Amino acid sequence: MNAVPASITVLQWAAHRARLDDGALIRRFPKWAQWLAGEAQPTLRQLEDFSRLTHTAIGYFFLPEPPPLILPIPDFRTLRDREMTGPSSELLDTIYLCQQRQDWFRDHARLHGLARQAFVASARVEEVPERVARYMREILRLSVEERRRMPTWSDALRQLIAHTEDAGVLVMASGIVGSNSHRPLDVEEFRGFALSDDLAPLIFLNSADSKAAQMFTLAHELAHIWLGESGVSDTETGQVPTQHIERWCNKVAAELLMPLEMMQAAYREDEPVPEQIQRLAREFKVSSLVALRRLFDAGLMGQDSLWQHYRDELARLRKLERRDTSGGGDFYRTLGARTGKRFARAIIVSTLEGQTLFQDAYRMLGIRKTATFHEAARELGVTA
Numbered sequence: 001m002n003a004v005p006a007s008i009t010v011l012q013w014a015a016h017r018a019r020l021d022d023g024a025l026i027r028r029f030p031k032w033a034q035w036l037a038g039e040a041q042p043t044l045r046q047l048e049d050f051s052r053l054t055h056t057a058i059g060y061f062f063l064p065e066p067p068p069l070i071l072p073i074p075d076f077r078t079l080r081d082r083e084m085t086g087p088s089s090e091l092l093d094t095i096y097l098c099q100q101r102q103d104w105f106r107d108h109a110r111l112h113g114l115a116r117q118a119f120v121a122s123a124r125v126e127e128v129p130e131r132v133a134r135y136m137r138e139i140l141r142l143s144v145e146e147r148r149r150m151p152t153w154s155d156a157l158r159q160l161i162a163h164t165e166d167a168g169v170l171v172m173a174s175g176i177v178g179s180n181s182h183r184p185l186d187v188e189e190f191r192g193f194a195l196s197d198d199l200a201p202l203i204f205l206n207s208a209d210s211k212a213a214q215m216f217t218l219a220h221e222l223a224h225i226w227l228g229e230s231g232v233s234d235t236e237t238g239q240v241p242t243q244h245i246e247r248w249c250n251k252v253a254a255e256l257l258m259p260l261e262m263m264q265a266a267y268r269e270d271e272p273v274p275e276q277i278q279r280l281a282r283e284f285k286v287s288s289l290v291a292l293r294r295l296f297d298a299g300l301m302g303q304d305s306l307w308q309h310y311r312d313e314l315a316r317l318r319k320l321e322r323r324d325t326s327g328g329g330d331f332y333r334t335l336g337a338r339t340g341k342r343f344a345r346a347i348i349v350s351t352l353e354g355q356t357l358f359q360d361a362y363r364m365l366g367i368r369k370t371a372t373f374h375e376a377a378r379e380l381g382v383t384a
Contacts, residue, residue: 003041121228175208179366219253
């Protein structure tokens with residue numbers, strides 16, 4: 001088969017974006033080193049295989065330089081201590097998939113006359129975060145006291161997601177692209193994003209993150225929805241973002257999850273800071289870094305003490321072995337989390353009523369078999 005003149009620069013760029021090293025590529029493509037040296041060229045079939053492996057459009061390989069890839073929504077990430085490179089194919093494909101789901105649900109909402117969500121774009125960054133957080137708790141029907149009584153962060157996260165969806169926001173949480181377990185999402189690249197829309201507001205959570213961190217990300221992205229601002233975030237709890245919008249959203253999120261007045265009432269003056277933040281984190285179901293930041297916000301420690309304890313706690317957290325609880329388990333429960341129960345139920349009902357094509361439903365739900373679709377309908381309570 002004839003060789004094709006693929007751009008060496010683009011080949012290297014695609015491999016880097018896919019996080020594939022030379023050793024892995026040589027095992028798959030024995031002449032990989034010769035391709036990069038210009039001593040050989042891939043065949044069309046090999047280039048097609050490489051395109052699929054790196055999730056790169058095959059036309060890009062005939063360009064002299066890599067194309068500029070830009071996020072389709074505002075980018076609020078800072079990626080501290082890392083070079084700011086273009087978005088990965090995993091992040092882009094996740095945003096595109098969620099935009100497709102949002103477009104479908106928007107049309108569904110219009111067709112069925114669903115009410116627009118008045119809280120979308122109802123806030124401004126000039127407003128006091130505490131006032132906005134109180135309004136959010138009212139709309140979401142959240143009880144901090146009820147959450148404090150819950151045994152685990154997972155229970156608290158499920159409750160917050162359920163209340164958010166009941167209020168009219170689509171919430172999707174996954175640690176992979178669609179249903180492809182071979183394409184994990186990098187929590188170091190992003191933690192979540194919001195797609196603002198008054199008919200189909202949508203929040204995506206990177207479930208590769210810890211439950212406590214997902215709690216804060218969800219609260220942060222809710223603040224974005226209240227502002228009517230779409231965007232992708234890498235918000236690290238306890239840190240201070242550089243963008244004004246991100247700082248405001250962090251303040252709203254912290255007050256939503258851990259109201260300052262309630263935190264002050266739970267504060268113990270004689271308790272050492274490391275023990276104090278662990279106890280407050282367990283009590284309010286937030287991360288220890290959020291609890292630490294709230295002690296500073298309440299004027300209970302100075303800035304020097306804040307950053308010293310922040311560095312110590314961050315080092316402690318990074319030593320802990322990360323336990324992946326997002327994968328495996330019951331497929332249908334996972335499906336409800338990845339697509340959001342509100343979206344999944346709506347598209348299943350629409351498909352069964354003949355308003356949506358099965359192939360479109362399969363694509364957006366990430367399933368392939370008719371039997372799986374009907375079992376999902378039963379598990380989600382759509383059919384008996």
